[in-house]
Amino acid sequence: MGRDLRAADLDLSEDLVNRIAGARSASVLTGAGVSAESGIPTFRGAGGIWEKYDFRKLATPQGFREDPQLVWEWYQLRQREMLKASPNPAHYVIADMERHYQEFSVLTQNIDGMHERAGSNNVVELHGSIWRLRCVRDGLVTQTDTPVEEIPPLCQCGSMLRPDVVWFGEPLSEDVVEAASRAAASSEVMFVVGTSAVVYPAAALPIITKNSGGLVIEVNAEPTDVTTYADASLMGFAGEILPALWKRMRRTESFMKEHPFIPNW
Ligand SMILES: NC(=O)c1ccc[n+]([C@@H]2O[C@H](COP(=O)([O-])OP(=O)(O)OC[C@H]3O[C@@H](n4cnc5c(N)ncnc54)[C@H](O)[C@@H]3O)[C@@H](O)[C@H]2O)c1
Ligand SMILES: [Zn+2]
Numbered sequence: 221m222g223r224d225l226r227a228a229d230l231d232l233s234e235d236l237v238n239r240i241a242g243a244r245s246a247s248v249l250t251g252a253g254v255s256a257e258s259g260i261p262t263f264r265g266a267g268g269i270w271e272k273y274d275f276r277k278l279a280t281p282q283g284f285r286e287d288p289q290l291v292w293e294w295y296q297l298r299q300r301e302m303l304k305a306s307p308n309p310a311h312y313v314i315a316d317m318e319r320h321y322q323e324f325s326v327l328t329q330n331i332d333g334m335h336e337r338a339g340s341n342n343v344v345e346l347h348g349s350i351w352r353l354r355c356v357r358d359g360l361v362t363q364t365d366t367p368v369e370e371i372p373p374l375c376q377c378g379s380m381l382r383p384d385v386v387w388f389g390e391p392l393s394e395d396v397v398e399a400a401s402r403a404a405a406s407s408e409v410m411f412v413v414g415t416s417a418v419v420y421p422a423a424a425l426p427i428i429t430k431n432s433g434g435l436v437i438e439v440n441a442e443p444t445d446v447t448t449y450a451d452a453s454l455m456g457f458a459g460e461i462l463p464a465l466w467k468r469m470r471r472t473e474s475f476m477k478e479h480p481f482i483p484n485w
Contacts, residue, residue, distance in 0.1 A: 225460040227468035232452050239435060241472040243408035245323035248314050249425050253414020253440060255334050257308040257459040260301065264416055280388045288380060292371040295383050299350055299367035302332045310413065310458035311338035313466045317411075318342060320469075325403040329415060329422050331385050344400050346392055346422050352384035397421055404428040413439045414458045417446045426450075439465075 240246075252262035263269050277283040277290065284291045315338045318324045326335050326343045331350045335343045353362045357379035373381045386392055400422075404410060410429040417423040426436045426446055438450040439461045447453045454461045 225456065225464040227464045227471070230454060230461070230464055230468060232454070232465070232468070236435070236437075236452055237468055238472055240409050240437065241469045243321065243435075245407050246317065246321045246409040246411070247325045247327055247403045247407040247429070248317065248411040248413055249404075249415060249422065250314070250326065250328045250330060250335070250413045251415025251417070251422075252330060253416075254310050254314075254328075254458050255305070255308070255330055255332055256414065256441075257310065257457060258305040258334060260305050260332055260334075262414075264418075275388060281390060284382060284387070288372045288382075291383075292368065292373070295350060296368050296371060302334075302350060303367060305332075305334070307334045307338035308459045310462045311335055311340075313462040314411075314413075315339035316466065323406065325400075327400045327403060327422070327425060329419065331383075344396055344403065346386075346396055346400060348383070348385035350383060350385060353381040354384040356380050356382050392421060400425055401428055405432045407432075407434045409435045409437060411437050411439060411462075412446050412450070413462070415440070415444070415446075417444045 252260070256262055261267060261269050273294070277287065278294050311334050314326060314335060318340055324342060326340050328335055328343060328345055329347050331345065331347055333349055333351050351364055353364065353368070353373055354360070355375035355377060357375070358377055360375055360377070361384055362375075362381065375381050404425040405428050407429045410426050412426050415422070417426070423445070427449070430436050430449055436446065436450045438444070438446045438453040439458050440446075440453070440455065441457060442455065443453065454465065
Protein backbone atom coordinates (compact mmCIF):
# COMPACT_ATOMS: atom_id res chain seq x y z
CA MET A 221 0.00 0.00 0.00
CA GLY A 222 1.01 3.62 -0.33
CA ARG A 223 2.28 3.02 -3.88
CA ASP A 224 1.81 6.08 -6.04
CA LEU A 225 -0.29 4.86 -8.93
CA ARG A 226 0.18 6.84 -12.12
CA ALA A 227 -2.99 8.42 -13.46
CA ALA A 228 -2.13 7.12 -16.94
CA ASP A 229 -2.01 3.55 -15.61
CA LEU A 230 -5.75 3.45 -14.96
CA ASP A 231 -7.67 1.19 -17.29
CA LEU A 232 -10.19 3.83 -18.35
CA SER A 233 -11.00 5.07 -21.87
CA GLU A 234 -10.74 8.79 -22.69
CA ASP A 235 -14.44 8.76 -23.49
CA LEU A 236 -15.32 7.52 -19.99
CA VAL A 237 -12.93 9.99 -18.38
CA ASN A 238 -14.65 12.84 -20.21
CA ARG A 239 -18.12 11.63 -19.23
CA ILE A 240 -17.12 11.27 -15.57
CA ALA A 241 -15.49 14.71 -15.53
CA GLY A 242 -18.37 16.37 -17.38
CA ALA A 243 -21.22 14.90 -15.30
CA ARG A 244 -23.41 17.23 -13.26
CA SER A 245 -24.59 14.75 -10.64
CA ALA A 246 -22.70 11.91 -9.02
CA SER A 247 -22.69 9.68 -5.97
CA VAL A 248 -20.36 7.26 -4.26
CA LEU A 249 -21.47 4.02 -2.63
CA THR A 250 -18.88 2.90 -0.11
CA GLY A 251 -18.32 -0.21 1.97
CA ALA A 252 -15.79 -1.43 4.50
CA GLY A 253 -13.01 -1.49 1.85
CA VAL A 254 -12.83 2.32 1.73
CA SER A 255 -11.74 2.35 5.38
CA ALA A 256 -9.43 -0.69 5.15
CA GLU A 257 -6.37 1.48 4.50
CA SER A 258 -7.26 3.47 7.62
CA GLY A 259 -6.72 0.23 9.55
CA ILE A 260 -10.40 -0.60 10.14
CA PRO A 261 -11.00 -4.29 9.32
CA THR A 262 -13.59 -5.31 6.70
CA PHE A 263 -16.42 -7.79 7.45
CA ARG A 264 -16.07 -10.70 5.09
CA GLY A 265 -13.09 -12.61 3.77
CA ALA A 266 -9.68 -13.36 5.27
CA GLY A 267 -8.95 -11.19 8.30
CA GLY A 268 -12.57 -9.97 8.24
CA ILE A 269 -14.46 -9.23 11.46
CA TRP A 270 -16.92 -12.13 11.06
CA GLU A 271 -14.09 -14.64 10.83
CA LYS A 272 -13.03 -13.73 14.37
CA TYR A 273 -16.32 -12.80 16.04
CA ASP A 274 -19.79 -14.34 16.13
CA PHE A 275 -22.16 -11.91 14.48
CA ARG A 276 -25.21 -13.64 16.08
CA LYS A 277 -23.98 -12.61 19.51
CA LEU A 278 -22.70 -9.15 18.56
CA ALA A 279 -24.78 -7.78 15.72
CA THR A 280 -28.36 -9.01 16.10
CA PRO A 281 -31.28 -7.77 18.25
CA GLN A 282 -31.41 -11.23 19.89
CA GLY A 283 -27.73 -11.06 20.79
CA PHE A 284 -28.29 -7.66 22.41
CA ARG A 285 -31.30 -8.89 24.39
CA GLU A 286 -29.33 -11.86 25.68
CA ASP A 287 -26.12 -10.05 26.59
CA PRO A 288 -26.13 -6.25 26.22
CA GLN A 289 -22.96 -6.05 28.29
CA LEU A 290 -21.00 -8.15 25.77
CA VAL A 291 -22.40 -6.26 22.78
CA TRP A 292 -21.52 -2.91 24.34
CA GLU A 293 -18.00 -4.04 25.24
CA TRP A 294 -17.48 -4.92 21.60
CA TYR A 295 -18.90 -1.62 20.32
CA GLN A 296 -16.81 0.31 22.85
CA LEU A 297 -13.72 -1.47 21.52
CA ARG A 298 -14.67 -0.63 17.95
CA GLN A 299 -15.37 3.02 18.89
CA ARG A 300 -11.89 3.22 20.41
CA GLU A 301 -10.29 1.66 17.31
CA MET A 302 -12.19 3.97 14.97
CA LEU A 303 -11.23 7.03 16.98
CA LYS A 304 -7.55 6.08 16.73
CA ALA A 305 -7.83 5.64 12.95
CA SER A 306 -7.70 8.55 10.48
CA PRO A 307 -9.36 9.06 7.11
CA ASN A 308 -7.19 7.93 4.16
CA PRO A 309 -6.67 9.45 0.68
CA ALA A 310 -9.82 7.68 -0.62
CA HIS A 311 -12.01 9.50 1.93
CA TYR A 312 -10.34 12.82 1.04
CA VAL A 313 -10.83 12.40 -2.72
CA ILE A 314 -14.51 11.58 -2.08
CA ALA A 315 -14.81 14.75 0.01
CA ASP A 316 -13.27 16.74 -2.85
CA MET A 317 -15.70 15.22 -5.37
CA GLU A 318 -18.48 17.03 -3.52
CA ARG A 319 -16.87 20.33 -4.52
CA HIS A 320 -16.75 19.34 -8.18
CA TYR A 321 -20.24 17.97 -8.84
CA GLN A 322 -23.33 20.15 -8.63
CA GLU A 323 -25.24 17.32 -7.02
CA PHE A 324 -23.35 14.82 -4.94
CA SER A 325 -24.00 12.29 -2.17
CA VAL A 326 -21.98 9.72 -0.32
CA LEU A 327 -24.06 6.60 0.33
CA THR A 328 -22.13 4.62 2.88
CA GLN A 329 -22.63 1.24 4.48
CA ASN A 330 -19.94 2.12 7.01
CA ILE A 331 -20.76 3.19 10.53
CA ASP A 332 -17.31 4.65 11.29
CA GLY A 333 -17.99 8.35 10.52
CA MET A 334 -14.79 8.60 8.41
CA HIS A 335 -16.44 10.40 5.47
CA GLU A 336 -17.63 13.21 7.74
CA ARG A 337 -14.20 13.42 9.36
CA ALA A 338 -12.61 13.77 5.88
CA GLY A 339 -14.95 16.70 5.11
CA SER A 340 -17.90 15.16 3.26
CA ASN A 341 -21.15 16.99 4.08
CA ASN A 342 -23.83 15.11 2.23
CA VAL A 343 -23.52 11.60 3.68
CA VAL A 344 -26.33 9.06 3.82
CA GLU A 345 -25.44 6.48 6.47
CA LEU A 346 -27.34 3.44 5.27
CA HIS A 347 -26.47 1.27 8.26
CA GLY A 348 -26.43 3.97 10.94
CA SER A 349 -23.49 5.25 12.94
CA ILE A 350 -21.40 3.96 15.81
CA TRP A 351 -21.34 7.59 17.03
CA ARG A 352 -25.08 7.62 17.72
CA LEU A 353 -26.86 5.86 20.62
CA ARG A 354 -30.57 5.11 20.63
CA CYS A 355 -32.90 4.49 23.58
CA VAL A 356 -34.47 1.02 23.37
CA ARG A 357 -37.68 2.37 24.95
CA ASP A 358 -38.42 5.82 23.48
CA GLY A 359 -36.09 5.84 20.44
CA LEU A 360 -34.37 9.05 21.55
CA VAL A 361 -31.04 9.41 19.68
CA THR A 362 -27.90 10.89 21.25
CA GLN A 363 -24.85 11.88 19.23
CA THR A 364 -21.36 11.43 20.64
CA ASP A 365 -17.77 11.73 19.45
CA THR A 366 -16.15 9.78 22.27
CA PRO A 367 -16.39 6.09 23.14
CA VAL A 368 -19.00 5.13 25.75
CA GLU A 369 -17.71 5.07 29.33
CA GLU A 370 -20.40 3.31 31.40
CA ILE A 371 -21.53 -0.04 30.04
CA PRO A 372 -24.34 -0.36 29.19
CA PRO A 373 -24.99 3.36 28.64
CA LEU A 374 -28.38 4.62 29.87
CA CYS A 375 -30.90 7.10 28.48
CA GLN A 376 -32.19 10.02 30.59
CA CYS A 377 -35.36 7.93 31.04
CA GLY A 378 -33.34 5.17 32.74
CA SER A 379 -33.67 2.63 29.91
CA MET A 380 -30.73 1.19 28.06
CA LEU A 381 -29.21 2.81 24.99
CA ARG A 382 -28.14 0.68 22.02
CA PRO A 383 -25.81 1.52 19.12
CA ASP A 384 -27.87 3.31 16.42
CA VAL A 385 -26.72 0.85 13.76
CA VAL A 386 -28.61 -1.62 11.59
CA TRP A 387 -28.09 -5.16 12.85
CA PHE A 388 -28.64 -8.41 10.96
CA GLY A 389 -32.33 -9.03 10.46
CA GLU A 390 -33.27 -5.37 10.99
CA PRO A 391 -34.72 -3.14 8.28
CA LEU A 392 -32.99 0.05 7.16
CA SER A 393 -34.73 3.33 7.94
CA GLU A 394 -37.26 4.12 5.19
CA ASP A 395 -36.13 7.76 4.92
CA VAL A 396 -32.55 6.69 4.43
CA VAL A 397 -33.43 4.15 1.74
CA GLU A 398 -35.58 6.72 -0.05
CA ALA A 399 -32.85 9.38 0.02
CA ALA A 400 -30.26 6.89 -1.24
CA SER A 401 -32.53 5.57 -4.02
CA ARG A 402 -33.29 9.12 -5.16
CA ALA A 403 -29.58 9.98 -5.28
CA ALA A 404 -28.84 6.75 -7.18
CA ALA A 405 -31.57 7.42 -9.75
CA SER A 406 -30.40 10.98 -10.44
CA SER A 407 -26.67 10.19 -10.60
CA GLU A 408 -25.02 10.45 -13.99
CA VAL A 409 -22.10 8.60 -12.41
CA MET A 410 -21.95 6.31 -9.40
CA PHE A 411 -18.59 5.23 -8.00
CA VAL A 412 -18.85 1.93 -6.08
CA VAL A 413 -15.88 1.77 -3.72
CA GLY A 414 -14.73 -1.07 -1.47
CA THR A 415 -17.96 -2.99 -1.09
CA SER A 416 -18.59 -6.68 -1.69
CA ALA A 417 -22.10 -5.54 -2.74
CA VAL A 418 -23.89 -8.54 -1.31
CA VAL A 419 -25.98 -6.78 1.34
CA TYR A 420 -29.34 -5.42 0.14
CA PRO A 421 -30.77 -2.85 -0.33
CA ALA A 422 -27.35 -1.15 -0.61
CA ALA A 423 -26.31 -3.54 -3.40
CA ALA A 424 -29.34 -2.45 -5.45
CA LEU A 425 -28.26 1.21 -5.57
CA PRO A 426 -25.73 0.92 -8.44
CA ILE A 427 -28.32 -1.12 -10.35
CA ILE A 428 -30.75 1.81 -9.98
CA THR A 429 -28.10 4.17 -11.39
CA LYS A 430 -27.36 1.81 -14.27
CA ASN A 431 -31.07 1.35 -15.08
CA SER A 432 -31.55 5.13 -15.04
CA GLY A 433 -28.86 5.52 -17.71
CA GLY A 434 -25.96 6.47 -15.42
CA LEU A 435 -22.41 5.17 -15.44
CA VAL A 436 -21.19 2.75 -12.78
CA ILE A 437 -17.47 2.88 -11.99
CA GLU A 438 -16.22 0.28 -9.53
CA VAL A 439 -13.11 0.53 -7.37
CA ASN A 440 -12.30 -2.67 -5.47
CA ALA A 441 -9.39 -4.89 -4.50
CA GLU A 442 -11.13 -7.81 -6.22
CA PRO A 443 -14.02 -8.55 -8.62
CA THR A 444 -17.58 -8.52 -7.22
CA ASP A 445 -21.09 -8.86 -8.68
CA VAL A 446 -20.88 -5.16 -9.65
CA THR A 447 -17.96 -6.02 -11.95
CA THR A 448 -20.35 -7.91 -14.23
CA TYR A 449 -22.33 -4.77 -15.15
CA ALA A 450 -20.02 -1.83 -14.31
CA ASP A 451 -18.89 0.46 -17.14
CA ALA A 452 -15.39 0.20 -15.68
CA SER A 453 -13.87 -1.80 -12.83
CA LEU A 454 -10.65 -0.45 -11.44
CA MET A 455 -8.97 -3.17 -9.40
CA GLY A 456 -6.70 -2.14 -6.56
CA PHE A 457 -6.62 -0.23 -3.30
CA ALA A 458 -9.10 2.62 -3.02
CA GLY A 459 -6.48 4.89 -1.43
CA GLU A 460 -4.32 4.55 -4.55
CA ILE A 461 -6.93 4.28 -7.32
CA LEU A 462 -9.13 7.24 -6.32
CA PRO A 463 -6.28 9.80 -6.13
CA ALA A 464 -5.00 8.57 -9.53
CA LEU A 465 -8.50 8.78 -11.00
CA TRP A 466 -9.01 12.28 -9.65
CA LYS A 467 -5.62 13.40 -11.00
CA ARG A 468 -6.69 12.20 -14.41
CA MET A 469 -10.00 14.11 -14.14
CA ARG A 470 -8.09 17.28 -13.54
CA ARG A 471 -6.45 17.00 -16.95
CA THR A 472 -9.75 17.10 -18.83
CA GLU A 473 -11.13 20.34 -20.18
CA SER A 474 -14.61 20.02 -18.69
CA PHE A 475 -13.13 19.40 -15.27
CA MET A 476 -10.87 22.45 -15.43
CA LYS A 477 -13.77 24.66 -16.43
CA GLU A 478 -15.88 23.67 -13.47
CA HIS A 479 -13.15 22.99 -10.97
CA PRO A 480 -10.55 25.76 -11.03
CA PHE A 481 -9.54 24.96 -7.46
CA ILE A 482 -6.72 22.42 -7.43
CA PRO A 483 -6.36 20.52 -4.17
CA ASN A 484 -2.88 19.82 -2.95
CA TRP A 485 -2.41 16.26 -1.70
N1 LIG B 1 -24.69 -4.61 11.33
C1 LIG B 1 -23.56 -5.29 11.24
O1 LIG B 1 -22.87 -5.45 12.20
C2 LIG B 1 -23.13 -5.80 9.90
C3 LIG B 1 -22.55 -7.02 9.71
C4 LIG B 1 -22.12 -7.44 8.44
C5 LIG B 1 -22.28 -6.62 7.41
N2 LIG B 1 -22.88 -5.46 7.64
C6 LIG B 1 -23.05 -4.53 6.64
O2 LIG B 1 -22.90 -5.04 5.38
C7 LIG B 1 -22.14 -4.12 4.69
C8 LIG B 1 -21.58 -4.73 3.45
O3 LIG B 1 -20.34 -5.14 3.63
P1 LIG B 1 -19.18 -4.29 2.94
O4 LIG B 1 -19.31 -4.45 1.47
O5 LIG B 1 -19.16 -2.95 3.50
O6 LIG B 1 -17.91 -5.03 3.49
P2 LIG B 1 -17.29 -6.40 3.08
O7 LIG B 1 -16.30 -6.75 4.15
O8 LIG B 1 -18.32 -7.39 2.72
O9 LIG B 1 -16.49 -6.08 1.73
C9 LIG B 1 -15.36 -5.28 1.68
C10 LIG B 1 -14.97 -5.10 0.22
O10 LIG B 1 -13.89 -4.18 0.17
C11 LIG B 1 -12.90 -4.66 -0.71
N3 LIG B 1 -11.64 -4.09 -0.23
C12 LIG B 1 -10.89 -4.45 0.85
N4 LIG B 1 -9.85 -3.62 0.99
C13 LIG B 1 -9.94 -2.70 -0.01
C14 LIG B 1 -9.16 -1.57 -0.38
N5 LIG B 1 -8.08 -1.19 0.31
N6 LIG B 1 -9.54 -0.85 -1.46
C15 LIG B 1 -10.63 -1.22 -2.18
N7 LIG B 1 -11.41 -2.27 -1.87
C16 LIG B 1 -11.07 -3.00 -0.80
C17 LIG B 1 -12.99 -6.16 -0.65
O11 LIG B 1 -12.50 -6.73 -1.84
C18 LIG B 1 -14.49 -6.38 -0.48
O12 LIG B 1 -15.15 -6.47 -1.72
C19 LIG B 1 -21.17 -3.64 5.72
O13 LIG B 1 -20.64 -2.39 5.41
C20 LIG B 1 -21.98 -3.55 6.91
O14 LIG B 1 -22.58 -2.29 7.08
C21 LIG B 1 -23.30 -5.03 8.85
ZN1 LIG C 1 -35.12 6.84 26.85
